[in-house]
């Protein structure tokens with residue numbers, strides 16, 4: 001199977017190199033037959049070539065069985081209209097990757113933001129709609145001297161697909177869906193809540209409720225262990241997924257998958273981290289866990305066994321003393337990968 005790899009900018013190539021080393025090791029153990037082909041895209045590609053995502057790279061992504069992405073963008077490298085380049089948003093929109101699956105799971109041994117012992121049970125998924133919402137407005141907003149306007153758009157086909165995906169995922173987990181919206185203020189969200197309520201009726205085994213996004217931000221600090229599946233609009237999901245990452249050790253621990261009905265991109269939730277880029281300090285865990293999500297999505301039994309082994313190896317490595325700089329340790333990017341590889345197959349770190 002062919003994986004198109006887009007390392008991107010900043011720490012993107014650093015965590016990609018570490019993740020590919022781990023993937024090569026797990027692929028060898030399970031005879032997975034994965035081929036990785038790297039392509040250039042992102043802010044630096046734009047600076048050097050004038051395009052952040054060329055047609056050739058986009059076509060290579062479409063032809064591949066899966067897409068693995070580091071991170072893209074760089075403060076100050078902007079398109080002609082002044083907005084920051086974000087080819088990952090283009091990929092999500094053009095490939096129809098409406099389901100942004102962003103697990104927030106406490107890893108044993110990794111320091112948590114909350115002192116409450118129940119924080120060790122945090123295991124929720126933010127399901128971020130990733131093609132419309134407020135991000136629909138990207139490149140469409142109006143800015144004049146006196147006013148500025150952006151548009152939030154939700155459509156029925158995407159909202160229904162997101163809802164169905166939420167209930168299916170929750171059915172495989174702890175059977176609870178909590179829609180996060182702002183239905184008290186915006187009719188669009190009341191409409192979204194109606195759609196979820198209708199689809200909830202087809203899933204009586206899943207408990208369904210809804211919460212306003214401001215209250216959910218509070219609850220994620222107060223009792224995040226109670227939540228399971230949190231579907232939400234694009235911008236709310238973007239914000240809450242960073243908040244969630246903060247609960248479990250930081251951005252370096254937050255994987256994601258942007259999944260549509262045909263294509264999927266797997267990438268950490270974090271960005272290019274200009275503050276630590278080029279210093280071999282980046283924690284590759286988020287991207288390694290994103291790679292595990294990719295193996296699960298590729299579907300065949302050996303892939304899923306490899307995915308489970310990868311997640312167990314990450315847990316074992318941290319439980320066995322791996323401490324990356326973002327949690328106060330001294331184990332840099334390559335050492336973190338080495339320890340995860342050493343922990344594959346139930347071995348110690």
Ligand SMILES: NC(=O)C1=CN([C@@H]2O[C@H](COP(=O)(O)OP(=O)(O)OC[C@H]3O[C@@H](n4cnc5c(N)ncnc54)[C@H](O)[C@@H]3O)[C@@H](O)[C@H]2O)C=CC1
Pocket residue numbers: 011015070071072073074075084088250251252267268269270271272273274275276281282283284286326
């Ligand atoms: N999916 C993507 O490609 C994303 C791209 N971006 C872009 O990245 C650039 C930087 O954005 P920021 O707002 O600074 O967000 P960021 O996620 O890059 O960094 C936020 C903070 O988290 C830390 N951090 C992030 N990943 C880490 C890792 N793997 N290990 C250790 N620490 C890590 C950073 O050092 C920083 O302190 C911008 O150009 C932004 O547009 C931002 C988010 C996602």
Ligand SMILES: CC(C)CC(=O)C(=O)O
Pocket residue numbers: 073086088089238269270
């Ligand atoms: C350019 C951003 C929309 C990327 C981001 O923040 C994310 O994917 O979470």
Ligand SMILES: [Mg+2]
Pocket residue numbers: 238239242269
């Ligand atoms: Mg984000």
